[in-house]
Amino acid sequence: MRIFALKMLFGDSAKFYGILLGLGFATLLISQQSSIFVGLMSRTFGFITDTPQAEIWIADPDQRYLDDNKALRTTAVQRIRGIEGLEWAVPLYKGLIMVQLPDGQRQMSQVIGIDDSSLIAGPSRMLEGTLDDLRRSDAIIVDERACRREFMLKRPPEGGPPRKLRVGDVVELNELRAEVVGICKATQTFQSQPVIYTTYNRAIQFAPPNRRMTSMILAKAAPGEDVDALCARISERTGLSAFPTDAYREKTLQYWIRETGIPINFGTSIILGFVVGVAVAGQMFYNFTLDNLKYFGAMKAMGATTPRLLGMVSMQAATVAVLGFGLGIGITSAFGLTVPGDRLAFRMTWHIPLVAAGAVTLICVASAALGMYRVFRLDPADVFKG
Amino acid sequence: MSAVATDLAIRARAVAKAFGKGDSRVVALHSADFDVPCGEMAMLVGPSGCGKTTLISIIAGLLARDHGELSVLGTDPSALSGDKRTSWRLKTVGFVFQQFNLIPQLSVVENVAVPLVLGGTRMSEAIERSSEMMARVGLKGRERGSPIKLSGGQQQRVAIARALVNSPKILVCDEPTSALDGATGQSVMELIAETCRGPDRAVVIVTHDERIFRFADRIAHMDDGRVDRLTDRDGNPLDGAAPQGGAPMEQHA
Numbered sequence: 093m094r095i096f097a098l099k100m101l102f103g104d105s106a107k108f109y110g111i112l113l114g115l116g117f118a119t120l121l122i123s124q125q126s127s128i129f130v131g132l133m134s135r136t137f138g139f140i141t142d143t144p145q146a147e148i149w150i151a152d153p154d155q156r157y158l159d160d161n162k163a164l165r166t167t168a169v170q171r172i173r174g175i176e177g178l179e180w181a182v183p184l185y186k187g188l189i190m191v192q193l194p195d196g197q198r199q200m201s202q203v204i205g206i207d208d209s210s211l212i213a214g215p216s217r218m219l220e221g222t223l224d225d226l227r228r229s230d231a232i233i234v235d236e237r238a239c240r241r242e243f244m245l246k247r248p249p250e251g252g253p254p255r256k257l258r259v260g261d262v263v264e265l266n267e268l269r270a271e272v273v274g275i276c277k278a279t280q281t282f283q284s285q286p287v288i289y290t291t292y293n294r295a296i297q298f299a300p301p302n303r304r305m306t307s308m309i310l311a312k313a314a315p316g317e318d319v320d321a322l323c324a325r326i327s328e329r330t331g332l333s334a335f336p337t338d339a340y341r342e343k344t345l346q347y348w349i350r351e352t353g354i355p356i357n358f359g360t361s362i363i364l365g366f367v368v369g370v371a372v373a374g375q376m377f378y379n380f381t382l383d384n385l386k387y388f389g390a391m392k393a394m395g396a397t398t399p400r401l402l403g404m405v406s407m408q409a410a411t412v413a414v415l416g417f418g419l420g421i422g423i424t425s426a427f428g429l430t431v432p433g434d435r436l437a438f439r440m441t442w443h444i445p446l447v448a449a450g451a452v453t454l455i456c457v458a459s460a461a462l463g464m465y466r467v468f469r470l471d472p473a474d475v476f477k478g
Numbered sequence: 479m480s481a482v483a484t485d486l487a488i489r490a491r492a493v494a495k496a497f498g499k500g501d502s503r504v505v506a507l508h509s510a511d512f513d514v515p516c517g518e519m520a521m522l523v524g525p526s527g528c529g530k531t532t533l534i535s536i537i538a539g540l541l542a543r544d545h546g547e548l549s550v551l552g553t554d555p556s557a558l559s560g561d562k563r564t565s566w567r568l569k570t571v572g573f574v575f576q577q578f579n580l581i582p583q584l585s586v587v588e589n590v591a592v593p594l595v596l597g598g599t600r601m602s603e604a605i606e607r608s609s610e611m612m613a614r615v616g617l618k619g620r621e622r623g624s625p626i627k628l629s630g631g632q633q634q635r636v637a638i639a640r641a642l643v644n645s646p647k648i649l650v651c652d653e654p655t656s657a658l659d660g661a662t663g664q665s666v667m668e669l670i671a672e673t674c675r676g677p678d679r680a681v682v683i684v685t686h687d688e689r690i691f692r693f694a695d696r697i698a699h700m701d702d703g704r705v706d707r708l709t710d711r712d713g714n715p716l717d718g719a720a721p722q723g724g725a726p727m728e729q730h731a
């Protein structure tokens with residue numbers, strides 16, 4: 093009878109496609125919005141993920157999240173280095189500095205100054221040049237994304253059509269000369285400004301005099317040291333906050349989740365997707381079962397037991413659930429693969445299809461259960477009525 | 479179960495059935511006595527609302543009686559519960575509904591195959607046997623396509639083919655020829671008569687169609703929830719089967 097159950101389902105094409113679209117749309121909305129949400133949220137701590145060498149993140153105790161710049165004295169790193177149990181500790185500079193391009197355009201940019209000797213916390217991927225090129229004088233590395241957008245030279249000094257900023261170009265940071273020695277793919281963050289990497293000491297020189305400060309200190313525990321205990325020791329000795337990587341990532345994420353309206357926005361869309369699924373697909377599936385009630389009644393009269401009929405309804409529900417979910421997840425994945433990553437944060441973790449599948453299952457189980465109740469209560473004698 | 483079952487396929491005694499409660503209570507069967515010997519075709523006639531459908535529904539195990547005794551091939555379907563009764567129907571009874579209830583999403587031949595598939599026959603074999611049965615009710619060539627494209631009479635023949643396809647021991651039909659013209663009605667009745675003649679078989683047909691009375695071995699005349707007369711196909715009273723023990727037999731026109 094399973095094949096008949098499927099034929100009954102596919103045969104009612106208006107309802108079948110309606111249910112499929114409803115479930116597909118619900119899956120799409122839930123999974124796509126969740127993926128964008130997760131994508132955006134992981135951007136908030138992208139820099140942390142891309143700096144795996146650091147085990148401990150030290151900042152001003154008032155800092156609320158990664159990009160919250162609460163500067164430290166430049167001497168802070170020395171005090172940190174004095175604490176036993178550390179393998180190394182390096183300063184990090186992050187700040188907005190005015191950049192003047194060769195064609196005279198000015199652009200506020202996010203400058204990241206990394207430790208001069210170790211070059212820890214540099215860009216995770218170089219497209220042109222090497223990280224070591226930063227050791228050359230006046231060297232900076234610019235983000236490829238910025239080259240395509242903010243750092244597009246409208247009137248290149250050598251003439252000709254507009255072109256991207258490239259290796260060898262000379263720019264000015266706060267009136268100081270800097271030369272592009274490399275192009276990198278910088279971690280996508282929540283900040284929209286173009287990203288420039290240079291060394292810590294050079295960044296301090298580029299920065300306006302009143303902002304020549306350390307943004308953060310990254311550190312690594314000596315082998316065998318307990319990271320949590322070390323963090324506690326650092327806080328106690330210096331009055332600064334010190335977090336292990338995981339906790340720091342969590343702190344940053346929690347800030348964005350708690351303190352911004354972003355989760356509410358996405359949550360609304362996701363709930364909407366679920367409601368649409370219930371209202372359209374669930375309702376339609378229930379109606380489909382009701383439409384078929386008299387045929388189920390006839391089958392019951394002809395000898396189909398209740399478990400058998402319920403099996404048919406489950407089969408139909410499971411089929412629309414799988415197909416509808418597949419459709420929605422398929423479109424979502426296609427969307428995720430097509431839309432360029434720098435346009436839209438999109439990150440489908442394995443939890444997301446699971447959540448969407450759960451929602452679809454809930455819709456189908458609920459509407460099938462309602463339909464099954466009616467099938468269960470069916471009186472086969474009714475089919476004899478004229 | 480009882481010795482009677484060897485010669486009586488259906489034996490009903492003082493079967494009563496009421497619907498509803500309180501003010502809306504309707505007594506559909508007061509005390510119906512009804513026997514069908516093995517191998518016979520019985521017809522049930524009577525005015526609208528006299529309880530014909532109710533009686534065959536109880537015989538077929540679709541409804542449970544409230545009172546009385548019932549044996550259908552040795553089993554009292556009313557005494558079986560839920561799915562047991564459903565399984566008993568599957569093994570024992572074929573139906574032609576007043577409502578055909580053909581499934582529009584299935585092809586005509588698949589509709590006919592439903593009882594076979596329910597009984598566990600392989601799909602390919604079920605379709606083959608169903609096609610043969612369709613040919614026998616004069617619907618060869620109409621296997622594919624939805625039953626809603628068929629005329630009322632054709633749909634009725636599909637319903638009959640479906641009822642006969644697994645050669646049920648007991649066949650109950652509610653107005654099986656209502657939508658058929660005379661000639662088609664006759665040929666369908668011949669098929670029904672032929673398929674269901676046999677030692678442990680019987681047919682019960684509710685009908686108003688006098689043209690098919692000639693197929694009946696006995697005709698039970700019902701009124702107000704009782705079988706009050708039993709005649710042969712020509713309307714002559716049948717002896718020895720007076721249900722109400724000595725109730726006077728009127729001559730039937």
Ligand SMILES: Nc1ncnc2c1ncn2[C@@H]1O[C@H](COP(=O)(O)OP(=O)(O)OP(=O)(O)O)[C@@H](O)[C@H]1O
Binds near residue numbers: 478497504525527532
């Ligand atoms: N499910 C039900 N609920 C309430 N009353 C019912 C039900 N089924 C039948 N009845 C009543 O029982 C009586 C007998 O009904 P039944 O259907 O057996 O008559 P019938 O002889 O088949 O009539 P017809 O020739 O019109 O089909 C009628 O008064 C009917 O209204």
Ligand SMILES: [Mg+2]
Binds near residue numbers: 478530
């Ligand atoms: Mg009736």
